[in-house]
Amino acid sequence: MSENKNLLLEIKDLTIHYVTESGRVHAVEGLNLELAPGETLGFVGETGAGKTTTALGIMRLLPMPPAKIISGDILFEGESLLSKNESQMRAIRGGKIAMIFQDPMTSLDPVVPVIEQIAEMVELHQKGTKADALKRAGDMLELVGIPRERGVAYPHQFSGGMKQRVVIAIALACDPTLLIADEPTTALDVTIQAQVLELMHELKEKFKTAMIMITHDLGIVAEMCDKVAIMYAGRVVEYGTTAMIYNHRLHPYTEGLFNSLPDLESEQEELKVIHGLMPDPTNLPSGCCFHPRCPYATEDCSKSAPAMAEVAPGHFVACPVRVAELKNN
Amino acid sequence: MAELNVTETQLRKQRGPFAEVMHRLSKSPLAMFGLGFIFLLVFCAVFANWLAPYPFAKQNLLHMFELPSAKYWLGTDEFGRDILSRLIFGARVSLQVGFIAVGISLIVGGLLGAFAGFYGGTLDNMIMRVMDVLLAIPQTLLAIAIAAALGPGLYNLMIAVGISAVPNYARIVRGSVLSIRGMEYVEAARAVGSSDLRIILRHIIPNSMAPIIVQSTLGVASAILNAAGLSFIGLGIQPPNPEWGAMLSGGRQYIRDFPHLTLYPGLAIMLTILALNFLGDGLRDALDPKLKR
Numbered sequence A: 001m002s003e004n005k006n007l008l009l010e011i012k013d014l015t016i017h018y019v020t021e022s023g024r025v026h027a028v029e030g031l032n033l034e035l036a037p038g039e040t041l042g043f044v045g046e047t048g049a050g051k052t053t054t055a056l057g058i059m060r061l062l063p064m065p066p067a068k069i070i071s072g073d074i075l076f077e078g079e080s081l082l083s084k085n086e087s088q089m090r091a092i093r094g095g096k097i098a099m100i101f102q103d104p105m106t107s108l109d110p111v112v113p114v115i116e117q118i119a120e121m122v123e124l125h126q127k128g129t130k131a132d133a134l135k136r137a138g139d140m141l142e143l144v145g146i147p148r149e150r151g152v153a154y155p156h157q158f159s160g161g162m163k164q165r166v167v168i169a170i171a172l173a174c175d176p177t178l179l180i181a182d183e184p185t186t187a188l189d190v191t192i193q194a195q196v197l198e199l200m201h202e203l204k205e206k207f208k209t210a211m212i213m214i215t216h217d218l219g220i221v222a223e224m225c226d227k228v229a230i231m232y233a234g235r236v237v238e239y240g241t242t243a244m245i246y247n248h249r250l251h252p253y254t255e256g257l258f259n260s261l262p263d264l265e266s267e268q269e270e271l272k273v274i275h276g277l278m279p280d281p282t283n284l285p286s287g288c289c290f291h292p293r294c295p296y297a298t299e300d301c302s303k304s305a306p307a308m309a310e311v312a313p314g315h316f317v318a319c320p321v322r323v324a325e326l327k328n329n
Numbered sequence B: 001m002a003e004l005n006v007t008e009t010q011l012r013k014q015r016g017p018f019a020e021v022m023h024r025l026s027k028s029p030l031a032m033f034g035l036g037f038i039f040l041l042v043f044c045a046v047f048a049n050w051l052a053p054y055p056f057a058k059q060n061l062l063h064m065f066e067l068p069s070a071k072y073w074l075g076t077d078e079f080g081r082d083i084l085s086r087l088i089f090g091a092r093v094s095l096q097v098g099f100i101a102v103g104i105s106l107i108v109g110g111l112l113g114a115f116a117g118f119y120g121g122t123l124d125n126m127i128m129r130v131m132d133v134l135l136a137i138p139q140t141l142l143a144i145a146i147a148a149a150l151g152p153g154l155y156n157l158m159i160a161v162g163i164s165a166v167p168n169y170a171r172i173v174r175g176s177v178l179s180i181r182g183m184e185y186v187e188a189a190r191a192v193g194s195s196d197l198r199i200i201l202r203h204i205i206p207n208s209m210a211p212i213i214v215q216s217t218l219g220v221a222s223a224i225l226n227a228a229g230l231s232f233i234g235l236g237i238q239p240p241n242p243e244w245g246a247m248l249s250g251g252r253q254y255i256r257d258f259p260h261l262t263l264y265p266g267l268a269i270m271l272t273i274l275a276l277n278f279l280g281d282g283l284r285d286a287l288d289p290k291l292k293r
Helices: A051-059 A086-092 A114-125 A130-143 A148-152 A160-172 A190-207 A218-224 A242-248 A252-259 A320-328 B002-013 B017-025 B029-046 B083-119 B121-136 B139-150 B154-181 B184-191 B196-232 B244-254 B260-286
Strands: A009-020 A023-035 A040-044 A067-076 A097-100 A178-182 A210-215 A227-232 A235-241 A309-312 A315-317
Touching: A009 A051, A023 A051, A023 A067, A023 A235, A040 A051, A040 A218, A051 A067, A051 A097, A051 A178, A051 A210, A097 A160, A097 B184, A114 A130, A114 A148, A114 A160, A130 A148, A130 A160, A160 A190, A190 A218, A210 A218, A218 A242, A227 A242, A227 A252, A235 A242, A235 A252, A242 A315, A309 A320, B017 B029, B017 B260, B029 B083, B029 B260, B083 B121, B083 B154, B083 B196, B083 B244, B083 B260, B121 B154, B139 B154, B139 B196, B154 B196, B184 B196, B196 B244, B196 B260, B244 B260
Parallel strands: A040 A210, A040 A227, A097 A178, A178 A210
Antiparallel strands: A009 A023, A009 A067, A227 A235, A235 A315, A309 A315
16 A cells, blocks of 8 residues: 555554454454545444454554454554553554444443543643533534533433434544544434534534444445445455545445335335345454455355455456456456 | 623532432332331430430339330339330441441442442352352351351341351342443543543442342341340340340240230331331332432
């Protein structure tokens, strides 16, 4: 991939396994990613594709054991996160890299008023008195559209959408340079989803925060992301700008994902699905992991793991079959 | 800044956790009765010297087995001692035993349980298997055994009753620490950069308080009952010191002819236990943050 000096986040050949009694789970295999400041990267894939593992890996929050980082490196602002000690990591978590969890219902402490939970973040990372922290927390609440007077309420007195707003306020309270959003809207209903996404988009623009958006909703990606990485069984199978992926998708898995979206215009009796199931991560197929489900599969696919090939500047695909097809045309 | 001050005062005044719980508790008449009764008992115990009409050990052999009268409100016992005075002084012993014994079991059991829950693994296994062994012995029997080994007396009584209840507290504390340790907000707290200690102090302990407070309140009741039981069989407070269980024990020979000897201490025990149980139940509801009224 292209050499770029001012990258915010660079993941090189990251491999994470979960070593359990029932076998070794290949959660992430040889993952390469780059993210420039202010950019939004969509992380798309099925449940179990390794999206959350990657995110937790960046935060160094993986439970170890059973998780084990086998190889690779994560560079953040040019420094390796993997070689930081625990107290350095604590300063980075929240201060530089913030995370929004999937379920706002459970990611707020039920016995602490929300404004104090926001203030806790500020207290941990910024100098100043408790009063300063509370003021900042109040400002953040207003910013996400909740009157500051409501800050004295407890999480159970808030609706799901409001809770997610609070979670966003916590995440952005210390002006992080990178925000990792792990399926931030999955637990919300569609109308609230739209509101929350709009809010995130707005704040991201305002604070110039880079973002990794983990989702399985391709609609969200189209709306929010500059770049997309499609993950399958722990590997990135296709990577490029959102326009490239949406208009010139190549990898059969990406194609399958898009085909399984219901079309608004045509009448469809059935969803077009990708046949088969996600492979057992303790026992992945040989060669290309997708070959048992792939309509384009050839004999070679089961033999050697596909390499990433750059089909257009910044557009990478890990499927030799489709790349060869493209070249022949 | 003015705006900010409003927020801060509101935070303290309006939603102080203690005030909030008290507010909710006040809506339960039974719990308020319990709380009132406990306060009354504490008042009696503290000011026993002034409240009791007679010294607890003063015998008046001319007035043995007297029925309640204006002179002796609740009558006299087999040595002519005023039963009301003895009940008031007995409250001292019962409350002391109840609260201190629970304090002992809470500290010992709570620490063991918290360690077991937070660190898990072998330590958890070791602690909890010992607790299981203790739980396999009936609590009263265990208390009797400890009291018999230590000998009678107020402090030994507290220790015996306290130790015998340790496994209950260890299990409850471990359970709540274990369930809270796995909550997403603990992970979220890690993700904002909180240290282990901060997570324990700010998130795990406050969240595990509710069941512990409830169990302790109910535990005081069973500790008092246990202590009364030990005194009844002669392993607790020794005469002439007044203790409700010991008074029951002393009066039991005369129960056919003079039931008031056992009636009043029995009532005192019963009412105290009832009050503590009402309070415990009320607290259980009041401490549930999800309860909306």
